[in-house]
Amino acid sequence: MSAVQAPPSAPEVLARCRDLVRPALRDAVGRLHPWVAEMAAYSFGWCEVGGAPAAAPGGKGVRQALAVLGAEAAGADGRAGIPAAVAVELVHGFSLLHDDIMDGDATRRRRPAVWKAYGTGPAVLAGDALFALAVETLSVAPRGAGAVRLLSAALADLVRGQADDLLFATRPCTGPERVTPEEYRAMAEGKTGALLGCAAALGAALGGAPEATVGALDRAGRHLGVAFQLVDDVLGIWGDPAVTGKPVGGDLRERKKTYPVLAALGSPAARGLPGLLGAPERAEEAAAQIEAAGGRTAALSEARSHTAAARALLTGAPLAAEAAGDLFRLLDHLVHREL
Template identity: 85%
Template sequence: MTALTSPVRESARTVLDRCRELAQPRLRESVRGLHPWVAEMAAYSFGWCEVGGAPAAAPGGKGVRQALAVLGAEAAGADGTAGVPAAVAVELVHAFSLLHDDIMDGDATRRRRPAVWRAYGTGPAVLAGDALFALAVETLAVAPEGPGAVRLLSRALADLVRGQADDLLFATRPWTGPERVTPGEYRAMAEGKTGALLGCAVALGATLGGAPRDTAGALDRAGRHLGIAFQLVDDVLGIWGDPAVTGKPVGGDLRERKKTFPVLAALDSPAARHLPALLGSAEHAEEAAALIEAAGGRTSALAEARTHTAVARELLTAAPLAAGPAEELTGLLDLLVSRAL
């Protein structure tokens, strides 16, 4: 995985913008159909309004899942509009998962603003998340290929919940010894927590675009590998990223004692034997980050991300896809996993 040239980055961002513009009107229309209070919380979570409903231009997400769904339809030979119901559904599910994730992790901010549960309360935030989930299912149920699409989403959600459960349970396990979290367990967690929905997005778009089941399955697997790589890069940024870019405090994952891949990889080195004693301390976060890097944790995480990126690229190359959208999918993949390079 090499650093991307500026034209390649700009091309990928153009794809994100194009797909977002295609899906956003339908997404906003769907959210407006909710109960007004719930719709306001949902709009706040997307960055469309402030608390109370005043319009806002707060930073939203990149629209990655929307783009994957639209490109999935186009890769199947259909017009991008065929993938819009999938784009809306996965974006709603993603927002639902973030609302609940912030509550479970106790994260007070999201994209440099108070998280929904801090802005409106925990109960209301749970309710808003539930409403987004229900709306996602309804969106797919009335789409062409609805029953099959809902089954795809249901399987992805089951994997997402499994990954989230593992991530929460990891916090209760020791750093060392036979009960420690292994890199293999981490990969399975990341595939469920992050990869399942990315794979579902592109497979749903392809399904609504008329792709055969085998093609949709290959795209699902590619998205899952992308998700693992994406999570690995997030782990690196969670320790060494620029807060102005990530919106997260430096060393936040270390202070929260999260069992991220760089930490797990570093613990395999005798040089990191003192690392567990440093984790969880704001005072020692910088020292812990330096020790993890010296023990090879950062290098191992990025190497692992490269491996999964290569597998995703091979799956895209082997699948019978329309050439232009396939190239855009590959460019998007490279953009998303190059953030830490």
């Protein structure tokens, strides 16, 4: 009697989907102007400045995996989701290029950000090119017209979320103008959740899923995005720099209004927190106050709530069993990473 094969782990699912999508993604980038294509390839970790091949650390490929699994969940071959996977990966790349400029982040994945390596203007141009290429990729795919509409709606939400995130930096930590946890959740759904939901929904749409299933996957991905951002916030304060690639307390030094900070500011135990934020030498003290005031616990509790909502949506949708299992494993992996 043959042994029962264990289901793939989440990292194995991510690797399988990356391998499936990579050739099409490289082909798409190769259609760009050579200089712009080099900057795009650098941003994906494929080359060094000047074009020499490299194997720099790239992203996990979460969005492209969701697109492939969305197609498989609809009962189609995962290859049906490749145009969706390429499009969302290009849009994600576009958003990172522009985010780094807006936030003044000089590094991305442990090497100079594109705007530091090539200049601000060229980096903006490369981001614009990735965005245009994403739309083109979807527009020529089967069922592409509806897919472009889904992507456009997600992009509008992404811009709103990014605008809110930038405006949060100008608002005070206390008083009637402070940022509320509710406003944060709306920002995170737009900035992070919209594209994750769109990835799964696009894959399902290209795989021929009914509208209700496409909508359920979109909403599940949005909840996943909020949970993912909440965990990112926790790691940005208490994560191991060797694992996260971020300096200890980096978010606190930059006075970012992350969920743990917002939750803690509402507690008397964090009365001195506003004065600690932004002081590099007092980041450890600020982190201790946030934890004592319940900020870390609140963020992780909120992440669990959004994870449960995503699971409920996936459970209630008529999805192919194997793909649904992969989606559940991926969801758990992303919200429990390095905690």
